Amino acid sequence: MAITRDEVLHVARLARLELTDDEVERFTEQLSAILEAVAKVSELDLSDVEPTAHPLDVVNVWADDEPRPSLPVEKALANAPDREDGFFKVPPA
Amino acid sequence: MTIDTLRLTAEEARGLVERGEVSSAELHAAYLGAIAERDGELNAYLRTVDEADGTSVPIALKDLISTRGVETTAASKILAGYVPVYDSTVAARCREAGLPVLGKTNMDEFAMGSSTENSAFGPTLNPWDPERVPGGSSGGSAAAVAAGLAPWALGSDTGGSVKQPASLCGIVGLRPTYGTVSRYGIVAFASSLDQIGPMTKTVRDNALLYRIIAGRDPSDTTTVELPEPVQIPEAEDLKDVRVGVPHELNEAHGIEPGVKEAVDRTIELCRELGAEVGETSLPRSVDYGLACYYLVAPAEASSNLARYDGVRYGLRVNGADVREMYEKTRDAGFGDEPKRRIMLGAYALSAGYYEAYYGQAQKVRTVIAQEHAAAFERFDVLVSPTSPTVAFKLGEKAENPLAMYLSDVLTIPSNMAGLPGLSIPCGLSDGLPVGFQLIGPQFSENLLFRAGHALERAIGFDHVPERLR
Numbered sequence: 001m002a003i004t005r006d007e008v009l010h011v012a013r014l015a016r017l018e019l020t021d022d023e024v025e026r027f028t029e030q031l032s033a034i035l036e037a038v039a040k041v042s043e044l045d046l047s048d049v050e051p052t053a054h055p056l057d058v059v060n061v062w063a064d065d066e067p068r069p070s071l072p073v074e075k076a077l078a079n080a081p082d083r084e085d086g087f088f089k090v091p092p093a
Numbered sequence: 094m095t096i097d098t099l100r101l102t103a104e105e106a107r108g109l110v111e112r113g114e115v116s117s118a119e120l121h122a123a124y125l126g127a128i129a130e131r132d133g134e135l136n137a138y139l140r141t142v143d144e145a146d147g148t149s150v151p152i153a154l155k156d157l158i159s160t161r162g163v164e165t166t167a168a169s170k171i172l173a174g175y176v177p178v179y180d181s182t183v184a185a186r187c188r189e190a191g192l193p194v195l196g197k198t199n200m201d202e203f204a205m206g207s208s209t210e211n212s213a214f215g216p217t218l219n220p221w222d223p224e225r226v227p228g229g230s231s232g233g234s235a236a237a238v239a240a241g242l243a244p245w246a247l248g249s250d251t252g253g254s255v256k257q258p259a260s261l262c263g264i265v266g267l268r269p270t271y272g273t274v275s276r277y278g279i280v281a282f283a284s285s286l287d288q289i290g291p292m293t294k295t296v297r298d299n300a301l302l303y304r305i306i307a308g309r310d311p312s313d314t315t316t317v318e319l320p321e322p323v324q325i326p327e328a329e330d331l332k333d334v335r336v337g338v339p340h341e342l343n344e345a346h347g348i349e350p351g352v353k354e355a356v357d358r359t360i361e362l363c364r365e366l367g368a369e370v371g372e373t374s375l376p377r378s379v380d381y382g383l384a385c386y387y388l389v390a391p392a393e394a395s396s397n398l399a400r401y402d403g404v405r406y407g408l409r410v411n412g413a414d415v416r417e418m419y420e421k422t423r424d425a426g427f428g429d430e431p432k433r434r435i436m437l438g439a440y441a442l443s444a445g446y447y448e449a450y451y452g453q454a455q456k457v458r459t460v461i462a463q464e465h466a467a468a469f470e471r472f473d474v475l476v477s478p479t480s481p482t483v484a485f486k487l488g489e490k491a492e493n494p495l496a497m498y499l500s501d502v503l504t505i506p507s508n509m510a511g512l513p514g515l516s517i518p519c520g521l522s523d524g525l526p527v528g529f530q531l532i533g534p535q536f537s538e539n540l541l542f543r544a545g546h547a548l549e550r551a552i553g554f555d556h557v558p559e560r561l562r
Contacts, residue, residue: 011436016420016423017420018421019424033494034437034498037383037495039384039449043381049459051452052458052462055271055462055509055510058272058315058317071178075178078176080406081407082409093416
């Protein structure tokens, strides 16, 4: 196995996913197979190659810092699962 | 007058409206009629829009394109019921061009998949054979155009999600050069790869739609101005076009014999139309492209999908505290494929693994771009099959994520390099459409349209599925 059950639980925690036991078992197996396949990238010696993060040669797109209208609070909250007094409402932290 | 939605191209439809023979609203109604008749079987649409709000040819939009006042779910339970309060730039440009929206099309959840089976709302079926998938992730848009349920549609392409379903449904699909079409208001998957692209019956329709949506958008700082205006192709020859046939893309493991035959015939046709055809090579792009993609795209997805937390929109499952609410919401809201990719991405980015996985994949990406650039020193376009196979059966690859990933092995390399790619139907294999992929340098859409149009005329493919003729 390229990834252990404990590592899957750790990654799920990082990603804020509460997995069921079935999911942990299934994903451990599937992610192992996928990781073995993608590990192929390490076969190449690329110590002299620069990484690419973005396919176009554009950098630093500047815009004037001018205030523009934004969404009114009512609209911004229109899809909120819960709200109170113009704020998003969540359970205690 | 009777409107034959199966055969009518968008350009013909536009002509009918311009000559006053049919109104935009009548066209819209004709397509809604076709949807009512045929989409119960196909499930290409997640929802339709009943009001005809435009002056020109109606359009179908993939359900990750935000539409003001019309539910937009990316085929995920976590966004069920989400109604955007603003339009994406592409939806706004369609509205400005007078195109009324017919509806929102089905897709793999968050555009993750190659068969549309990963939709939380059930799969779309292929109009050529309803036992088979339409490809994905833009399978709903592809099936809608192929089955005459929309004159044209927009999809999105990250690893091949416009080109591959276009191939499997026998239509034309363009993945534009990265940065030419705004992603403002598009549900994000992998931001260094995602592009919106037109899906149409003909190459000319494709150029017409690309002309409407392309160009810089101040709301998306990754967009750039097109270096030249979009030209609607006329030429019927390929004189002075140098066509490269990359060995690795044409001899890849898993290419079906029937696909190879149809593509080889089309390469021969390039010669007959006056092109100079030669062999070339992308030695590492195809071998390492898939692995590179399945590190870069999930890494970006793990970041992009962090926003689905039950706070501002979408599903919420309550918990004792905020953290439990996040975890329960995300477990209930995401399907298996987003969960796999989020975890794969989080793993590839995590301490101790970053250099070996994500860092190395970014370097492979440089190699892929360099190999393509070298091939374009000798050739104007590179050609290959779009998909190694014709449409496969529902369920055939659903249990094996890796087998599904291989569907995109031929579309991924050029996507990693930000290059445009056009898929056109080039024939049938066992009664199912085969797609021919044309790849060009960045911003070469006009050349791709020209070559695609000339080939399309010479091939004479009948885009109406045989069972519907």
